[in-house]
Amino acid sequence: MPELPEVETTRRGIAPHIEQHQVTKVVVRERRLRWPIPTTLGRTLAGQALQSLDRRAKYLLFRMDTGTLLIHLGMSGSLRIVSPDQTAEKHDHVDIHWSDGTVLRFTDPRRFGAVLWLGKNAEQHALLEKLGPEPLAEDFTADWLYKRSRGRRVAIKQFIMDQHTVTGVGNIYANESLFMAGIHPTRQAGRISLTRYQQLQQAIQQVLSAAIEQGGTTLRDFVGGDGKPGYFKQQLHVYGREGEACTSCGKPLHSIRISNRATVYCSQCQR
DNA sequence: ATGCGGACCTGTTAGC
């Protein structure tokens, strides 16, 4: 489900409700996620205060007194603030209870998500250590994209969806960014000029910032921490629009699959 | 090192 804008929307939605509060207990109903939820999680978290809720790539990082709790939403995960008396549904796998009575509920039908305790030195953890730059930070530059791509034959779309190239770009925003930059999604990453990488770097930043402003993209069921859907869907130019007219030139949009992911583009505007 | 395909899951929808 969630790419960077949806994760960021979630973070902003839930942070004000739980920051500076203490965990009272953790209820785990299903620990079989991407990796099993540690059986000691409740004991580890109980009594600890949340100093801040950060995001790195698509990971939410709960900075606690003695370390970091990592949550990834996978394809279908969501986090919501619920009232303590709200009964749990089928896929509500984890509840974290806080000192003021609020409950943070993790829901994930497909169970591709993750809930892991990283302890101290979280940034050295294998999942975080080798991530690329944050797309909205200053170290995400056209130069970095250009240098990293030399000699690489992968399709540019796969290249920018690689979290070691730049974090947070998933299938929707990869399609949208390439359309905005006028780059054909199958073009080899190593055969794109610095000038075009400048356009791509800007396109990624514009698409992601606009999506964050709109509260993310809701295709079917994404809701932010406040339970509201995202409105960026109205601004999608290519994703989910195969066969429809290109918003720029009017030609019907093409649809192909790149590494088994739906890829939509305009053969006229993207080269 | 790079690149590819399979794996992990459930739910919804399209097609017969």
Next chain:
DNA sequence: TGCTAACAGGTCCGCA
């Protein structure tokens, strides 16, 4: 109406 297949916002891992 019911069955089956394809597809869905992610990414890790093993193998060539």
